[in-house]
Amino acid sequence: MSPEPPPEVPERTEGRDAPAAIWSWLAGVVDSRRLFPLIAAVLLMVIWAATWMLIRAHHAGVEERAEIAVVDLAQTYEAQVVRALIQIDATLKLIRYAYAMRPEASVLSELGAHGLLPLDLLFEVSITDAKGQIVASTRDRMGTSVAGQDFFEMQRQTEGFVMSEPRLDPSTGEWSVYFSRRIAVVDNGFAGVVVVATDPAYFVSSYEAATMGERGMLGVLGSNGRFSALRTGDTVSYGDTTDYSSEFSEIDDGAASAVKVSVSPWDGERRYTTAIELFSFPATVVVGLSEREQLAAGNPRVVQYLWSATIASGVALVFVTILGRMSWQLQQSQMRLMQQQVITTERMEHLAYHDSLTGLPNRRLFLDRLEQEVKRANRSSLPLSILFMDLDGFKEVNDSLGHEAGDRLLSDVAERLTDCVREDDTVARLGGDEFTVILTGAKEREDVERVAQTIIDALAMPFHIAQQSVQISVSIGITLYPQDASSPDALLEAADQAMYKAKKSDSNRMCFYDTSDKTDRDPA
C-alpha cells in the first residue's frame, strides 16, 4: 500500500546555511559540468589572444627597429663613402697640381716622402700622358697603357671626377676601381689623367657582422646602375652586370630615404633596404638588413612568450580542474545531504501516519483517506463502503499469553486483512483491536458482504503464536456511502454502531448498518 502524500509538507530547507543556499542557487543557474570547461576555454582564449598580441607587437617593434637601423646604417655608410671619395678627389687634385708644377715621374715619390699620397697598402697612384701611357706610378707600371679603358675615354671627352667600373686584372686576379681627373695644358687641351686605383672591397669594408648579421648588405651603385662592390657577410661581389637602378629609383630621393622591404634580385634574400644617392659623386649607396635575421634576433623573446603562455595555460587548466572538482564534490555532498533529508522526512511522515506495530495506516491517515475517498465517490458517483472490525477474544490472548503475543496476533491479523482486500483498498488500525477497511470497488451489497465473509473466514483460522494455536473471531460493522451517511465522520460512526450490533448477535458476525439502528442507540 503506497501512502498518499500527506497534507502538511515539512520545511525541507530547514537547517541549511545561507552560503550553501546561494551556492546551490548558482549551481542551479549554470551547471558546473558546463561552467568550468567554459571558464577554462575563456581563460585559454584570453591567454593566447594576449600572447598573440604581444608577439604581434614584438614583431612590429622588431620591424620598426630594423627600419630605423637600416636608415641609420645607410646615413653612416653614406658619410664614410663620401669622405673616402673626397679624400681620393683631393689626392687627385693635389697630384695634378704638383705634376703641373713639375712634370716629372719623381713627383710621386716626393709627395710620398712627405706623406701626401694615400696609403700605399690600399691605393695605387698613376699618371698617364695624353695617349694613356703611364708615365709615373707608385707601382711598377711604367710604360703600360690605360688607353681604351672607360675612365680614360671619358676623361678624353670632358673634365670631371670619374669613377670607373670595376676591372679585373687577369695577371693578378685582383679587382680594381679607378678614380681619375684629367690633366689639361694651358690651352685646355687634354694632356693625360691622374689615376687613383683601389680594390672595390675597400668601399664595403665597413660591413659589421655584429650589427648587420650574415645576410645584410652594403653596396655602392655606380652611375650606370650597377654595383661597383656589393658585400653580404664576408662575401664581396664585383662587376655585376645587372642594372639595378630601377630597384632603387623609388627610394634614392636623397637624405630622406624610405625603407623598402623586398626581395633582393641578386640573391633572393628578403631585406629591409634603403638607398641614398650621393649628392656630389656619381654613385648611390645601398644598405640592407635581412628580414629573416632581424626577425630571428627577436625569436628568443617570442619563444619566451610562447613558453609563458603555455605555462599560464597549464596553471589555468589545473586551477580550473581543481575548482571544478571541488565544486562537483560539493554538489555531490549537497545532493547526498538532500537525499538523506528526503529519506528522513519520508520516515518521519510514515511514522506520523502509520501504526508502528502493524505498519497499517493509523486513525489519522485513515480519516484523511476516508475524506478523500468520499470526495472521489461524490465526483465519480461510485459506491464506497466501510468495514469496521473489532476482534473477539483478543483480550483473553493478551491476558493469558502476554503483551508480546497480543502484539504478534495484531500483526498477523493485519497481514490477513491486507490479503483479503484489493491493493486499492485501505486497511487501517484505529487503535487497540479495532481495524477498518475502506472498500472502493464493491458495487453491490453482495460484493461487500462477500469481502466481509472472506475476512471472517480468514480470521477464524487459528493463529500460531508462542508455539500455541490461538483461535479468535471478528465482528464487522458495515456502512455504505452515500446511503447510510453523508459525511465521513457519520459514516465511521455508523459503522461503529453496526459493529456493536454484530457483536451482540451471536449468530451473525457481520451486520449492515440500518438507519433504524440509529434511533435505537440514541437513547442509550
Place this chain on the structure above:
Amino acid sequence: MARRIRAACVGLFLGMTAADSVGAVDVVVVMSATSPTVTLNGDQIGAIFLGKSVRLANGAIAVPIDLADGSAERTTFYTKYAGKTPAQMKMHWSKLVFTGRGHPPRQVSDAEDLKKLLADNPTAISYIDASLVDDTLTVIADY
C-alpha cells in the same frame, strides 16, 4: 665573379706555411736601447700593431713601426703576434682607414732605417731579424 674574403681564412694556413718556409727568419720585437725597460706580452704587442693604443710603463703610448710590406720579417711577425696573414692585415687596415678609425703604422724600407728611427724614438717599437740585433736595440720579446 665573387670572391670570398672568408677564403682568407684558408690563407691563414697558407700564411703559416709561408712563415714556416721562411722560418729561417728569427724575428724579435725590439725597441731602442735607450728606452726605459718595458714588459709587454704577446697580445699587447699584437694590439699595438693592429692600431690599438697601448701605454708603456712610463705612460707613453707605444708607436709601432713596420718593415716593408711583403718582407719575410713582417709576414712572420704578424703571423706570430696578430695571427693574421698579409691579406687579412690588408682587410683590417682597409676597414679602419675606410671608417676613419685608424691608420697603419709608419713604414721603413730596411733594417738600417729602422735602427736609426728607433734610436731617435724611445717610444717606438718594431721587429727585426734576430741576427741584426746590435747594442743600439733592446729585445723586449722573443717568442
